[in-house]
Amino acid sequence: MTDASVAWDTYSAQRPERRAVNSRGDRTWFNWTQYPDHGPGAEVLGLSVGERGRVLDLGCGKGGNAAHLAALGMDSVGIDISPKQLRAAEERWHSIDGLAFHQAEAVAFLRGSADVYDAVYSVYGALWFTDPAVLLPAIRGRLRPGGVLGFSQRPAVEGCYGCQASYIPCGPDEDPLVVKRWDFETDVWEQLLKEHGYTDVRTLMLAAPPGPRMVGTLIIQARA
Template sequence: MTVPTPDLWHHYGRARNATDHAVPDRFLWTWGQDSGPGIDLLGTVTGRCVGDLGAGAARHAAHLAVHHRPARIDAVDASPAQHAAAGTLYGHLAPRLRLIHRDVTEHLHTSAGIYDVLYSVFGAADFTDPYGLLPAVARALRPGGRLVFSTLAHHLGGAPARLDVQHTDIAAKTPHGETATLRRWVLQEHVWTKLLDEAGFTRIRTEVLSGRADPRGADTLLVTAFRTGGS
């Protein structure tokens, strides 16, 4: 008998999701969601096929669907609770917004050459083994397709990002409140750059955005890369 994995995202965002049903009017990358660059980092979105990897309640994806009119945006998330929240909040935006309840890496492996743009805002790039995720992203992008993701530039609390490809165990809760552990990859810029290069990306750029305005002082690492093969 297979024991189902507890949904460690069951409690995340529940208070906000219960009261805030609006489609966000801004697309922001920073940890505090209060400053920094916006949608321009994704390049041309209108008429393109876009994917949000680890979309959570799909707020960023909903913004794109309403304000930038991609041909389709897939909001992919493995959490049953987050997928259900996205359906309640933004299910009415179908078919332009497609909510997909599935492991991100598995989804990408069955989506070869489909996407023009893939992105993650503190999503799959944080919580998925990059040795599996990044080659799957490259496979799912069309030649020259763009990947953009934001992640932590250092651990919450100030400890530096890791110098090698090693996850950090962070505390989480099961739906019933038991203590559990979640893996998060908090890596230094040069580590991400090497991983992306090995996975088949080029024109890799990184930028650290200050989080001084955030109470926990979390700096954001913003990464942009392109799948090889495009002009």
């Protein structure tokens, strides 16, 4: 299996930069999906604009979502295993107050911290690429009572459930890098969350926007 930091550094080089502004002209915004200007925003986390909540992004990438929450007045923490992604995040968003980035693996960070969060979230991040039997209890231990866990990922392919191989392309003459991901149907995610003490589980299978691409986004919200 590929070293995680190497894999996600490689992935980082293949991703386009977030636009300077979105379709409304906003400098920061929250996006749960793989498509621009599509789907719900930060309201999924159950926090009010101006509320001084503490939020944690598990797999923050280049930091756009974490930066948006800090711009709304929250204490926003983003972690990622990729040093290249974090360098890009710090370079772009360094002027925003209330924002901190750390290089860390999700479970190790959660277990090594005493901080409590009002919301923890993952957008195509650690909730997709970490064993939920290990990660879900680690998250719950850092959420305040009633705090929200929100995450999004691509819906599972029919018949391909549980731990899967996910491939990150390299050069034309190189084998792809391989990382693990966990794919489940919505009812299985609901069961897993309830088994680990979460309540009020809500799932949304959001269709792709009009166009040639057909893959939607699975968005899940639950409370500690």
